[in-house]
Amino acid sequence: MDSNLNFIITAPTEDEAQEIDGNLLEEIQKVKPFTLKEAFVPVNVCAKQDGKIIGGVLAYAVMWDILYIDTVWTRKEYRGKGIASALVGETEKRAVETGCKIARLSTYDFQAPKFYERLSYKKFGEIDYGHTKEIFYYKKLSEV
Numbered sequence: 001m002d003s004n005l006n007f008i009i010t011a012p013t014e015d016e017a018q019e020i021d022g023n024l025l026e027e028i029q030k031v032k033p034f035t036l037k038e039a040f041v042p043v044n045v046c047a048k049q050d051g052k053i054i055g056g057v058l059a060y061a062v063m064w065d066i067l068y069i070d071t072v073w074t075r076k077e078y079r080g081k082g083i084a085s086a087l088v089g090e091t092e093k094r095a096v097e098t099g100c101k102i103a104r105l106s107t108y109d110f111q112a113p114k115f116y117e118r119l120s121y122k123k124f125g126e127i128d129y130g131h132t133k134e135i136f137y138y139k140k141l142s143e144v
Contacts, residue, residue, distance in 0.1 A: 042058075042059075054083060057069060057088060057091045058070045066100060066104060067095035068104055085119060101140065102141055103139045105136075105137050105138075108132050108134055108135070110132060121138065123136065
């Protein structure tokens with residue numbers, strides 16, 4: 001590190017964090033233009049019964065036609081009834097309509113690896129944290 005530099009390190013404000021993110025996205029866009037109109041397009045869905053959320057998927061169509069699935073959740077009493085599968089399927093369908101060609105996600109070994117494998121997701125890596133493993137999956141959406 002250059003010892004002539006005089007700087008401090010702090011937590012950014014929300015506006016400063018957006019500036020940092022915007023600057024990075026601008027630099028990325030110059031090197032590898034996005035295939036989507038925006039860098040991050042929400043592709044969220046939920047299932048409701050009697051007005052109450054019983055499950056949902058939070059996901060984004062990201063920069064280059066990639067669906068990034070962040071969260072898949074179903075109320076405990078509704079698990080094993082096909083709701084999560086239907087939610088993921090609807091998310092994939094909407095992502096394809098947005099222009100996505102591939103999906104990626106991660107889960108933990110104590111959560112749902114077998115669930116994603118049943119949905120044709122393919123494992124491409126894992127991190128062993130000692131107390132748990134995070135497993136990474138992808139799926140070509142042309143298979144949807």
